[in-house]
Amino acid sequence: MLKVTENKYFTGQTSNIFSAEVAKETRAFHQQIEGYAPTPLVSLPELAKRLGVKSILVKDESKRFGLNAFKVLGGSYALGRQLAEHLNVDISEIDLKTVSSKLEKPLVFATATAGNHGTGVAWAAREMGQKAVVYMPKGSPEASVKRIRGLGAECIVTDVNYDDTVRLASQTADENGWMLVQDTAWEGYEKIPTWISQGYMTMADEAVEQLEEQPTHVLLQAGVGAMAGGVLGYLVDKLGAESFKAIIAEPAAADCIFRSGQEGEMVNVSGDLSSIMAGLACGEPNPVTWPVLRDCSHTFTSVEDKVAATGMRILGNPLKGDEAVTSGESGAICMGLLYLLLKDDTNKASADQMGLNEDSVVLLFSTEGDTNPDRYRRIVWESEYAL
The missing domain is CATH 3.40.50.1100 (Rossmann fold)
Structure with a gap:
């Protein structure tokens, strides 16, 4: 036990x-x-x-x-830092309600989640006027899927475990030119997970x-x-x-x-x-x-x-x-x-x-x-x- x-x-x-x-x-x-x-x-x-x-x-x-x-704390801060970097401004200049007006078109943020992290990313993306695509591992509860979709994000349940779902989200983001917002790191992908933590x-x-x-x-x-x-x-x-x-x-x-x-x-x-x-x-x-x-x-x-x-x-x-x-x-x-x-x-x-x-x-x-x-x-x- x-x-x-x-x-x-x-x-x-x-x-x-x-x-x-x-x-x-x-x-x-x-x-x-x-x-x-x-x-x-x-x-x-x-x-x-x-x-x-x-x-x-x-x-x-x-x-x-x-x-x-609690997960929204990490997701929102990482999105804020990503948008600040994208716009070449300081994080203190990022206002969730007005940042979308500084962009020509909405950005797409992708992530893999067991539920709460994806909810936080979906919420932050919605609040900032951006888009989110969220991947979840097999067996994920329907309540979590509905909650994420209810925040305006696309939610896709995979047929693999969490760690393989992370790899799928990363690959798909690369192929589509999306920004990956993942709360775990690997070689070459450390800056955004650091912001989340x-x-x-x-x-x-x-x-x-x-x-x-x-x-x-x-x-x-x-x-x-x-x-x-x-x-x-x-x-x-x-x-x-x-x-x-x-x-x-x-x-x-x-x-x-x-x-x-x-x-x-x-x-x-x-x-x-x-x-x-x-x-x-x-x-x-x-x-x-x-x-x-x-x-x-x-x-x-x-x-x-x-x-x-x-x-x-x-x-x-x-x-x-x-x-x-x-x-x-x-x-x-x-x-x-x-x-x-x-x-x-x-x-x-x-x-x-x-x-x-x-x-x-x-x-x-x-x-x-x-x-x-x-x-x-x-x-x-x-x-x-x-x-």
Whole structure:
């Protein structure tokens, strides 16, 4: 149900591309978007008492721009940077509502997605008066397809897994002269994924501003590691690498970061990568953010789907006095992991090794709400994927 490995390659090395200074620019871009507001940082004091830690804080990204997920932060910032570069102006001059008037004709942005990233790109393209073509891997939920099409984008479901869908999107974009907006990187394609991960730092910058006490532990979920690496890079620069312990969580079916953490170098995972955590079902680490995860993570974990499902139920059905958080499968993995570490005696040695105790201030990011409403109800109401 749960695999844990301590990071033997920790150095605490900061990154100049994921820093507090860069985060100021990304947040300034997001702040000028109509409807911007920091998402809530929810405190769960009763759950903290139950689990034996000082406090548990959950950043609730279901409130982000009405899109039910954090991914729009990366997609919008990358589109803004691409358009700024295309127009040869500074990013500060890009206004979503007026940028289309500076172009002779709309540009086409292409991407591959498990759902939330594509939604963010589609939304940002629509807001900027541009076009989007979104590719999704086989088995993608119809709810995600409808949501993306509802934002005016073309959405194509492939018959291959996520990583092969990324390759298809890249090839098609090259053939058609479209701009690829992908949240993972490879040799020769690193600039745009870097912008996307930098965009995610807005979420972390808000959280630090909202904190009343510095966290001792930060739990971050990883697919390719774009969000985890960007957020961790910012936090290390802002708070100090030795001031908290970063714990990375992944689905067991696609635990490329976990395996990479064991080896100290990037390891790919192939196959169907089937998991209810669709947004994390990625088998190839992002080389832009991998160095941050290698250098600054304390622990890597690999968990079964039922752990994320447990996290969804805990957040959605809180103890009396705590606030409910609607968290989807990819959003709730870290809450499920925290619960398992602290309530299952078989994991006590792992919890002790991580330093989780009555003095711990734990920060988590619920990165999505109920983006697949039918499955959310089946898991939370009908106990699918029970422990």
